[in-house]
Amino acid sequence: DAKTTQPNSMESNEEEPVHLPCNHSTISGTDYIHWYRQLPSQGPEYVIHGLTSNVNNRMASLAIAEDRKSSTLILHRATLRDAAVYYCILRPPLSGSARQLTFGSGTQLTVLP
């Protein structure tokens, strides 16, 4: 199964951009790249996802490498409320398989005031 690799932790200053990297060198051609985040004492929440093209939404942007072996979640202006664990996972298009339903340890983002 394709796996993802993320740094254990990162720091950012408030109101500065943050780039959270994720490597997924064994990604299959049909896997979607999903990002979730988990705020303290809460369940994980969906942030963004993409397949090949870069994606933007109100929470973040997702930049996907041309070879799809890596991606970067971009928070354009970090706030203290963005301090969380960020998970990058690969999700196959719908199938009967449980492949890629498990999350790794993610990246703990600390935002400094």
Add this chain to the structure above:
Amino acid sequence: DADVTQTPRNRITKTGKRIMLECSQTKGHDRMYWYRQDPGLGLRLIYYSFDVKDINKGEISDGYSVSRQAQAKFSLSLESAIPNQTALYFCATSDGRGRENTIYFGEGSWLTVV
């Protein structure tokens, strides 16, 4: 109101006792999941169900059982709780009819086994 609701949110139980964690969802999703979270280990899948008649073991199903009572309800049971089952438990759902495959989580249930 939350789309995915877990009860209880917190529970302390004794070793050997039976405990049930309940999950209900209002998203109309067909797929439901139970995860366990331990410090430093991320989320691990316990059981998952793709519809009412479909139950599957995840990576850490030993010591747990589940019941899918209806499309909107999925409960997790610990038949004889042990201390190393102390953890934060999450229920989640996803829509098997769309391509997004996004997962929606509940707020979690803290379980302490003493």
